[in-house]
Amino acid sequence: MVRTPLGRVRGLGSARSGTEHFWKQIITSVASIPLTIFFIGLVLSLVGKSWVEATATLGDPAVAILLSLFVATNIEHMRLGLQVVVEDYVHADLPKAVLLMLNTFFSYGLGFSALFAIAKLSFGS
Amino acid sequence: MAETKIGRERPLSPHLQVYRLTLTMAMSIAHRITGVALYFGALLLAVWLVAAATSADAYDTFLWLAASPVGWIVSFGLTFSLLHHAIGGIRHLIWDMSLGLDHPMREWLTFGSLISSVVLTVLIWGVGFALFLRG
Numbered sequence: 405m406v407r408t409p410l411g412r413v414r415g416l417g418s419a420r421s422g423t424e425h426f427w428k429q430i431i432t433s434v435a436s437i438p439l440t441i442f443f444i445g446l447v448l449s450l451v452g453k454s455w456v457e458a459t460a461t462l463g464d465p466a467v468a469i470l471l472s473l474f475v476a477t478n479i480e481h482m483r484l485g486l487q488v489v490v491e492d493y494v495h496a497d498l499p500k501a502v503l504l505m506l507n508t509f510f511s512y513g514l515g516f517s518a519l520f521a522i523a524k525l526s527f528g529s
Numbered sequence: 530m531a532e533t534k535i536g537r538e539r540p541l542s543p544h545l546q547v548y549r550l551t552l553t554m555a556m557s558i559a560h561r562i563t564g565v566a567l568y569f570g571a572l573l574l575a576v577w578l579v580a581a582a583t584s585a586d587a588y589d590t591f592l593w594l595a596a597s598p599v600g601w602i603v604s605f606g607l608t609f610s611l612l613h614h615a616i617g618g619i620r621h622l623i624w625d626m627s628l629g630l631d632h633p634m635r636e637w638l639t640f641g642s643l644i645s646s647v648v649l650t651v652l653i654w655g656v657g658f659a660l661f662l663r664g
Contacts, residue, residue: 430625433618440615444653451657452664455585462581475574482568489565514575521578528582 425484432481439474446471463525472522479515483507553639560617563610570607608653613646 446467450458461467486507494500548554580591594600620642623629629638 430622433622437615437619440611444611448653448657448660451660455581455588458588459581462578478571482564482571485564486568489561514571518575518578521575521582524582525578 425487428480429484432477432484435473435477436481439470439477442470443474459525462522465526468522468526472519475515475518475522479511479518483511486511552636552643556617556639556643560614560621563614563617566606566610567614570603570610573603573607605650605654608657609646609650612649612653613643616642616646616649 446461450461453461462471487504490500490503490507494503577591580587595604620638623638624635629635
């Protein structure tokens, strides 16, 4: 395989950014372990609670921070994950490009909405 | 690979048709399926939070939908998907450190992650269901 000295220095694989993708996926996976444990505990604590009680919990700074980190970490994790799925099964140029774009839009749109909601619960009325 | 065109279909090596379905292979496929399920399940997470940030009515509507038969099924499926995918992910992280790749350790890791994800799902759902009945 032909590797340029610059490519080797930057750690670029044959997929142009493979190493960076892999490392980001590792980091989001590791961060996700304690955050997921927190998330499961949070959801269980909100079962059967009214809106007033739920919003009080979700607006609590410690909860809001951890939940925001959970959302942000997993948005990146899911975006990277589905990117691989698309690349594995879609090979024609246009469908692949469109699906990769939709993946990014969906992931960040969803993430932004969730983070906005958490912010509103913390600062808004 | 950006210049790939679907012109003459070239033959691929057979894979699913020839390999015996082993546990590690099935779990790898399950890891991907649970991942995709969670990808779309994340939408429900966002809807839940946005509903909470919107109004009491919106939140109550969400809870009502979640307590419907379809809601129960989806919730249970997503719980299992989350636990299976997370525990499977830990298994992959262990393998990424080049540990536990030999036989029989890799089978034990795979089997262990499957059993623990099922057990944890049942446990968490037991707790959740009890809380639901009490609340």
